[in-house]
Amino acid sequence: MYDDLRWLGIDWSEGPDCGGPYAPYAQSERRSHYLEAWRLLRDGGWIYPCTCSRKDLTAAATAPNDSDDEPIYPGRCRNRTDAANFATPVDVNWRFRVPDGEAVAFTDQHLGPQSFRAGRNFGDFVVWRRDDVPSYQLAVAVDDALMQITEVVRGADLLKSTARQILILRALGYSVPAYYHCQLVRDDRGQRMAKRHDSASIRHLRESGLTPEQVLAEAEAYAR
Numbered sequence: 001m002y003d004d005l006r007w008l009g010i011d012w013s014e015g016p017d018c019g020g021p022y023a024p025y026a027q028s029e030r031r032s033h034y035l036e037a038w039r040l041l042r043d044g045g046w047i048y049p050c051t052c053s054r055k056d057l058t059a060a061a062t063a064p065n066d067s068d069d070e071p072i073y074p075g076r077c078r079n080r081t082d083a084a085n086f087a088t089p090v091d092v093n094w095r096f097r098v099p100d101g102e103a104v105a106f107t108d109q110h111l112g113p114q115s116f117r118a119g120r121n122f123g124d125f126v127v128w129r130r131d132d133v134p135s136y137q138l139a140v141a142v143d144d145a146l147m148q149i150t151e152v153v154r155g156a157d158l159l160k161s162t163a164r165q166i167l168i169l170r171a172l173g174y175s176v177p178a179y180y181h182c183q184l185v186r187d188d189r190g191q192r193m194a195k196r197h198d199s200a201s202i203r204h205l206r207e208s209g210l211t212p213e214q215v216l217a218e219a220e221a222y223a224r
Contacts, residue, residue, distance in 0.1 A: 002017055004201075004202035004203055004206065005202075007202070007206060007212055008202065008212050008215065008216065009212055009216075022146065022147040022148070027139050027143070030139070030142075030143065031134075033142050033143075033146055034128075034134040034138060034139055034142055035089075037138060037141075037142045037168075037172060038089050038094065038127070038128055038134070038138070040171075040172055041094075041096070041127065041168075041171060041172070042083050042084070042086070042094075043084075044171060045083070045097075046096060046097060046171045047083065047094045047095060047096050047097065047127055047128075048077060048078065048080045048083050048094070048095055048097055048124075049077065049080055049082065049083055049086060049092040049093070049094060050073075050076075050077040050080075050092060050093040050094065050095045050124075050126075051077060051092055051093070052073075052076055052077060052093070064136070064157075064158070064160075064161060069122075069160060070122070070125055070126065071123075072119075072122065072123035073095060073123040073124045073125070074123075075123070075124065077095070078095075078097060078124060088132075089128040089132065090130070090131075090132040091130055091132075092130050093126055093128070093129055093130045094126065094127050094128040095124040095125060095126055095127065096124060096125050096126075096127050096137075096164070096167060096168065096171075097124055098118035098119055098122070098123060098124055098125070098164075098167060099118050099119075099167075100118055100119035101117065101118065101119055101120075102117070102118045102119075103115045103116070103117055103118075104116050104117075104118060104163040104166055104167060106162065106163075106166060106176070106179060108159070108179050108180065108181050109151075109178055109179065109180040110180045110181055110182065111156065111159070111181055114159055114162075114163075116159075116160055116163040118163075118167070121160060121163070122160055122163065122164060125137060125164050127168070136161075137161060137164050137165055137168060138168060140165065141165040141168040141169050141172075141174075142168075142172075144165075144169075144177055145169060145172065145174035145175070149177050150177050150178060151177055151178045151179070151180060152177050152178070152179050152180070153179075153180045153181075153182065154179075154180075154181060154182070155181065155182055155184050156181040156182060156183055156184055157184060157192070158181065159181055162179055162181070202215070
């Protein structure tokens with residue numbers, strides 16, 4: 001990925017391959033930060049242990065999208081009061097207790113005003129899995145805060161995730177960055193292009209003989 005980005009002429013001043021003031025940049029090396037956030041959320045009463053067995057929890061550590069979003073949790077464990085008894089997050093799933101009925105609103109720099117109703121558009125979501133893995137929602141919210149990110153740019157399929165992450169940031173007392181959600185790039189069948197669908201990659205385009213200028217020109221034309 002680094003090689004493909006540099007081939008396109010894209011450079012960066014910090015990251016996993018070159019370090020920087022907010023290292024480490026690999027999430028696998030940032031566990032201590034996520035554990036501290038878990039403790040703060042536990043002590044503040046924002047999260048609770050959940051022992052429900054749900055097959056879809058295995059997807060909680062990956063970025064969701066519009067077709068496989070985390071389903072609304074029915075709330076069986078929501079009123080548990082034993083969170084303080086857990087010294088570590090392992091062996092149970094931990095869910096963020098959303099403020100039911102509250103509208104989580106933000107103005108996207110590309111798509112304009114957005115609003116999602118907690119408890120209706122999304123429910124109590126996983127922040128730590130029983131197999132001791134922090135969820136996507138927790139990890140990226142903590143990383144954005146501790147790395148002092150001021151603008152997050154990502155796909156429009158993550159709009160609802162932004163609402164979840166705003167709740168996490170507020171609970172931890174961090175500032176909320178600005179957000180810019182891009183329209184998804186789709187193939188000629190209208191299917192969003194993604195690794196899971198074996199879509200054409202930058203490496204594939206390189207190997208087909210296209211130049212960086214041609215790839216960037218196509219991307220710019222698509223964006224218009």
